[in-house]
Structure formats: structure tokens, C-alpha cells
Amino acid sequence: xxxxxxxxxxxxxxxxxxxxxxxxxxxxxxxxxxxxxxxxxxxxxxxxxxx
Numbered sequence: 001x002x003x004x005x006x007x008x009x010x011x012x013x014x015x016x017x018x019x020x021x022x023x024x025x026x027x028x029x030x031x032x033x034x035x036x037x038x039x040x041x042x043x044x045x046x047x048x049x050x051x
Contacts, residue, residue: 005032008027008031010024010027010028011024012024012040012041012042012045015040015041015042016042017042017044017045020045025048028045028048028049028050029048029049029050030050031049031050032050034046034049034050
């Protein structure tokens with residue numbers, strides 16, 4: 001296997017979308033796949049994910 005696809009964990013802190021890091025926001029925007037716990041992640045944070 002020569003292709004590597006990193007797994008990046010982004011913490012959403014206490015749930016306030018304004019507290020996510022810039023790096024975390026950029027990682028969500030670039031991600032091909034986002035897995036999350038629906039009850040723990042604000043819809044505003046998911047809005048940054050790649051459609």
C-alpha cells in the first residue's frame with residue numbers, strides 16, 4: 001500500500017462552535033469523510049465539513 005490517508009481527530013471542546021481551532025476547521029473542510037456523534041457536535045460545526 002503506497003497511498004496513505006491520515007485520520008485526524010478534531011475536538012469540538014465544550015460544544016461552542018466559536019472555540020474550534022482554525023486547524024480543526026480547515027481539516028473538516030478538506031476531509032473526504034467525517035464521522036461524528038450526533039448528540040455531541042453542533043450543526044454549525046458540521047456546516048464547515050466538505051459537502
